[in-house]
Amino acid sequence: MLQASGGCTCHTDVEGGGAPLAGGRPMQTPFGVWYTTNITPDRETGIGAWSDADFLRAMREGRAPDGSAYFPTFPYTSFTGMTDDDLLALKAYLFSLPPERKENRPPDAWPPFSWRISAWAWQLAFFRPERFEPDPAKSASWNRGAYLSTAVAHCGECHTPRNLAGALDRSRWMAGSEDGPEGELAPNITPHDDTGIGRWTTTDLVWFLQTASKPDGDDSTGLMKEVIEEGYTHVPAADLEAIAEYFESLPPIENQLMADDDAEDDGEDEDAP
C-alpha cells in the first residue's frame, strides 16, 4: 500500500539528508512553503501514539488527533477515497518501521494562510470526506485502476491544476499543472494526442511506471522519478495495467503547459523592436 501510494516520498527530506519518512521536506505552494511531517512511529514527534481511529481520521477527514484541520498540502483529499482495510494495512506497515525523533516544522507562509483555522475554513468550502464508489457500468480492472489512481496513488494532486484557493479543478482532471509540488511542472496525463499522453500505449505506460523511462527514450526526473523508484515500480503489473486502463478512459484535454521562463533565456525577444 505504501508503494502504491508512491512510497510516501514527500515525507522523506532527500535533499536535506533526512531519515526516511521523518518529514521536513519543503513543499512549495503559491501560498507559502509547507514542510511534510514525521510519519515514523516515534511516539512524541511522529505518529507512534496514534490509534487506528486517529489514523483513519487523518487520512480520510484531514483532521489531526486533537481535531485541528490539516492543510491540503497533505493529500487527504485523495486518501479519503481509500478503504479501511487498505488504510490500516498502510498504518501497520508504517508502524513496523524504525521510529525517528524529529520535530515537525511549521509552514513558512503569510497569514492568513499560515493559520490552522484557514485549513478548517478551506475544508468547509472545498472538502467532503468521500469513499471511492466503484462504477458498476465499468470493468473490475477499470474500477481497480480508478481506485488506485485517484485515492491511493493520488496522481491528481500534482497532475490536476488548482483554482485560486488551491483546490483541484476537477473540470480539468489530470490535465497537468504548472505549479506542481517543489515548484515543478506536472505534465498533462490525459490521453490527448498532442499535449497529453494519448500516443502512449498501455505497454508504454506500464513500463514507465516500472522504470521511469518514457517511450521517447527520455528519463523521468524530479518527484516523479522518486515516486516510481520508491513506489510504483514495486506495484504488481496487473495493478499498473489497471491504472493504464483508467487513464486511457479519461476525457482527453488539450492543455499545453507553459513553464515559466527565466528572463535570461528568452532568446526570441532579441527580434523585438
Added chain:
Amino acid sequence: MRTSSIWKAALAGAALLHVAATAHAQGEAKVDEGALKYRQSLMEAVGGDMAALTNILKYGLTVPGAAQVHAEGLASHAKLTTVAFERKVTAGPTDAEPAIWEKPDEFAQSVQKFEAETAKLVDVAKNGDLAALGAQVKATGKSCGSCHDSFRKPKEESFKRKGGGS
C-alpha cells in the same frame, strides 16, 4: 572642403566598423544557434537509441544484433557529449542549465558516468542476455537522469515547444 572629406572618411570608417561588428555579432549568434541545435540533435539521437533498446525489452523483441547496434550508438554518442557542451549557450530555446559551465568538474563527472555505463552496455548487449541488458539499460537511464537532474531544466522539453527542436 578638406575638413568635410575627412569627416566623410571618418563617417565611412565608422559605418564600416559598425557593419563589421554587426556581422561579427551575427556570426557569433549563428555559431551559438548551431551549437545549441547540434547538442539537441545529439541528445535526440541518444534518446532514439534508448527508446529502441527499451522497445526491445518492453516487447521482448528478437531483432538479431539490434541491441548491440543501439548500445554501440549510445556509447559513441556519449563520447560526443563533452565536446557538444563545450560552448556555453544559455540563451535561446534551450533547457541546458548554466550550471554545466559553472560547475565544470561536476558536469564532467556526470558525463564520465554516462560514458562508463554505455561502455558497459555494449559488453552486456554482446552477451545477448535480456535480463542483464534490462538491468544495464536501467543503469544507463539512471546516468542520464542524474545528469538531467542537475544540469537540465525540469521544465519538460520546453525547447521543443519553442520550436527549437522537432
